[in-house]
Amino acid sequence: MTKFLLAVHVLAAIVAVGPVAVAASMFPPTARKALAAPDDADALATTRLLYRICRVYAAVGVVVPVFGFATASNMGVLGDTWLIVSIALTALAAVVLAALVLPRQSAILEGAGDRAATVQLAMFTGIFNLLWAAVTVLMIVRPGSTTGA
Template sequence: MAKFLLSLHVLASVLFIGPVAVAVSMFPRRAKAALAGGPDQASDAGVLRILHRITQVYALLGVAVPVMGIGLAQVMDVLGQSWLIVSMVLTAVAALSLLLFVLPGQQAAVDALGLDSGDEQHGKAVQGLRLLPMTAGVFNLLWAVVVVLMIVRPGSTTGV
C-alpha cells in the first residue's frame, strides 16, 4: 500500500505542482510585456490569461499532493518525524504565498489588461509586478526544499 501511495504522491506532485511552478515563474515577464503595450500586446495578454488560469486550476489540483502525503506518512508511520513536520510547514507557507501574494498579483495584472494605460489601476498593476518575480522565486524555492527533504529524509531507514 505504501508503494502505491508513494507513486500517487510523486505523480501528483509532478503533474500538479510542476505546472504551477512553471506558470508562476513565466507570468511576471509576460505580464510586464503585456502591460507595457507594443506590437505583441494581444498575444502577451492571451498568454497571461492562460498562465493565470493554469496557476488557479493546478493550485487547486495541487491540494491532492499534501493530502496524499499525509496519508502516505500515516501508512509509513513517520507522521511525527521532524523532516516531515518541516515539509508540511513549508508546504503551508508555499500555499499561503500563492494565495496571498501570487494569485492576487496575477489577477491585478490580468484585470489591468482591459484598461487604458493612463488608468490608476493599470499603474498599480505595473507597480505590483515588482513583487511577483520575488514571490514566484520564494514559492518555487519552498517547493524545492520540500522535494529535497522528501528525498534526503533525515534519520530515514532507507540506508541511502
C-alpha cells in the same frame, strides 16, 4: 499500499505543482510584455492562460498533501522531524501562492499592476518555488531516515 500511495503522491506533485511553478515563473515577464504593449493581444492571452494554469493546478495540488499524509501515515513517519518541516514548508508555500502570488496575478490582469508589481510578483513566485524546492529535497534526503536514502 504504501508504494501505491507514494506513487500517487509523487505523480500528483509532478503533475500539479510543476505546472504552477513554471506558469507562475513565466507570468511576470509575460505580464511586463503585455503591460509594455497593451495592443499585443497574444501577450495578454498568454498572461491570462498562465494565470488560469496557476489557479486550476493550485486547486488540483490539494491532492499532493492529501496523498502525502496518507503515505506518511502508512509508513509510520507522521512524527518525524523531516516530515513536520516539510508539512510546514508546504503550508507556507500554499499561503504564499494563495495570498501573494494569485491575487497579484489577478490584479495585474485587471489593470491594477505596473512594472514594479511584476517585479514584486516575481519575488513572491521565487519564494514559492524555493519553498517547493526545499520540500522536494526534504522528501528525497529525509534526514534521520533509516532507509539509507
